[in-house]
Amino acid sequence: MAQALVFDPVRLPPAAEALRREVRAFVAEHLDPDLLRNSDFGSGHDPAFSRALGARGWIGMTWPGKYGGGDRSFFERYVVTEELLAAGAPVEAHWIADRQSGPVLLRYGTEAQREFFLPRIIRGECYFSIGMSEPDSGSDLASVRTSATKVDGGWVVNGTKLWTSGAHRNHYMITLVRTEPVGENRHAGLSQLIVDLKNPEGLTIRPIANMAGDRDFNEVVFEDCFVPDEHVLGQPGNGWEQVTSELGYERSGPERFLSSFRLLVELIRAVGPDPEPAQAAAIGKLAGQLTTLRKISISVAGMLQSNRNPIVEAALVKELGNNFEKELPEVVRLVAPAAAGRLFQRTLEDTLLHAPSFSLRGGTREILRGMIARGLGLR
Numbered sequence: 001m002a003q004a005l006v007f008d009p010v011r012l013p014p015a016a017e018a019l020r021r022e023v024r025a026f027v028a029e030h031l032d033p034d035l036l037r038n039s040d041f042g043s044g045h046d047p048a049f050s051r052a053l054g055a056r057g058w059i060g061m062t063w064p065g066k067y068g069g070g071d072r073s074f075f076e077r078y079v080v081t082e083e084l085l086a087a088g089a090p091v092e093a094h095w096i097a098d099r100q101s102g103p104v105l106l107r108y109g110t111e112a113q114r115e116f117f118l119p120r121i122i123r124g125e126c127y128f129s130i131g132m133s134e135p136d137s138g139s140d141l142a143s144v145r146t147s148a149t150k151v152d153g154g155w156v157v158n159g160t161k162l163w164t165s166g167a168h169r170n171h172y173m174i175t176l177v178r179t180e181p182v183g184e185n186r187h188a189g190l191s192q193l194i195v196d197l198k199n200p201e202g203l204t205i206r207p208i209a210n211m212a213g214d215r216d217f218n219e220v221v222f223e224d225c226f227v228p229d230e231h232v233l234g235q236p237g238n239g240w241e242q243v244t245s246e247l248g249y250e251r252s253g254p255e256r257f258l259s260s261f262r263l264l265v266e267l268i269r270a271v272g273p274d275p276e277p278a279q280a281a282a283i284g285k286l287a288g289q290l291t292t293l294r295k296i297s298i299s300v301a302g303m304l305q306s307n308r309n310p311i312v313e314a315a316l317v318k319e320l321g322n323n324f325e326k327e328l329p330e331v332v333r334l335v336a337p338a339a340a341g342r343l344f345q346r347t348l349e350d351t352l353l354h355a356p357s358f359s360l361r362g363g364t365r366e367i368l369r370g371m372i373a374r375g376l377g378l379r
Contacts, residue, residue, distance in 0.1 A: 005313060005376065009295070010302040016075040023083040026056065030089075034343070037088025038350050039261040040358075042165055042216055044090025047124070053084075053091075054124030059098045063106060067118035074305040078254070078298060085258040086265075092166065092216075097121045099253065101128035101174055104192075104246045108234035113194070117172075129167045131175030131195065131220065132243065135160055141176060141243060142186040146222060148177040148193060154228040155179070155193060157202070160221050167205050167218040173197055176243050179236050190239030194231040202226060211353045245309055253301075257293040257321030259358050260328040263351045264290070267332050270340040279335045286331060289324050293317070312375030319368040325358045 030052065031037065037044065053059055061077040063069025070076075084091050102121050105114055120126035137143040146159025157177060167173060173195045180189030197205065202225030207215035234242050264286055271279045297317050303310040329351040336348065373379040 005316065007296045007299040007313065008302060010075075010299050012075050012079065012298065013073070016073070016079045019076050020079045020083055023058075023080050024087075027083065027087040027089060031087060037090075037262065038259070038347060038354070039085045039088050040259040040354055041085060041095050041255040042092050043088070043350075043354070045092040045166070045169060046090035047093050049090050050094040050124035050127075052124070053094070054122055059094055059124055060102055060118065060122035063102060063118060063122065067114055068122040069118070074301045075298075078301045082254045082258070082294075085254055086261055088262050093127050093169070094121065094124050095255075096130055096166070096170075097126060097128040099255075100130070100246050101172075104174065104233065104242060107245065108192075108238075108242050110230075112230065113233070117194075126172070127166065127170040129164050129170045129173040129197065129218075131161045131164060131173040133161065133163045135162050142190075142240070144176055144178055144190065146175070146177045148179050148191065148227070150179070151226075154226055155232070157193065157195070157222040157225045157227055160219060162217075162219050163208075164205075164218045164220050165216050167197055167220050168207050168215070170197055173220070174233060174246075176239055179239075187240040189237055190243070191236045192233040192239045192242050193227045194233055195225070195227055196231070210357065214354075217357075244311060247311065247314070254294065254297055256318045257290065257297070257324050259325045260351045260355065261290075263329055263332055263347050266340075266344040266347045267336065270337050270344045271335075276335075279337070282331050282335045286324075286328055293321050293324060297321075312372055315368045315371045315375075319372065322358050326355050329355055 030049065050059070057070045058080050060067070060069040061072045061080065062074055063071075065071045098121065102118060105117055109117075117126060121128075131146075132141055132144075134144050134146060137145070144159075146157065146161060148155040148157045155177075157175070159177070161173075161175065164173065175193050175195045177191055177193055178189055179191040183189065195203070197203070202223050204221040204223070206219045206221070208217040208219060209215050210217065264283070267279075268283060271283075275283065296313070300310050300313050300317055303313065329348060332348060333352070336344070370379065
């Protein structure tokens, strides 16, 4: 059924803006301003920094206090997220667990799962990966072929997951598997399992090098890998509903348009107070796009605060945000001053090398555009 896209104007409350000052002071204390730090959430794995954030109560901020969470608003979480990304903080270790694995556990997990995983995530000690994508399936989640067969006491998993960020370092992976044969409804018969990545039996993790020489992506191969019943997330067969709700968290945050933000900051520093006309025009254009993206992303935070599930709106934030992230380094490259310093050059090089991955994470643009079109009744 078609629906109208509604991005209500939302203003961050005073408590959230007050928190912004605390985060900036924390960043100034913990990070060297002269080191290369890009604003891509996947660019820095630092467990010590994650634990320091946990100690400040800045992981699991919106989660219930009974599990160690902060009982705070999505707006306050938004501010912390925005400031950490803008500063290029090394948040990769805990990022996925905080952003989506924890909320999915809160919504669908058992009480035993919540009591076991959530306090560890909140302390910055337990890290999660996403087990969705597979070879030859792109972002078509309904086409997954990784299977889980019921056996006594659990499930035996066979198949392959691809582009699994951080699997070589993280502790667990919430994995989408097929637990029933494919029928007329491809969305039926899917389930989610919590896979222990530190249990090597039946599990092989192979890092994949990217153009920048980093090895954050992985191929995860299951060969008769046993997962106990207590690690089934939600109800078997309900995986499609669960995974689509999870994607609302993954696609709507400021990380979907701030991955290249540090490069814009370095450009402004490099051109100084008297930029050339082409440089001023480029900065103005990028700043205008950034402001618009921020407004609609904050609006989605308001929907989450109101317990709404903004699947289509989140897809639009990611689609527009990824376009901006990929366009930014190309625009900056054309107006870069000849005498720009080494930090600017290194930031530009790093961003250009990582930019191809920005539109892949969380769903390709073709899939997202299809979702948006269906949501608007255009297909």
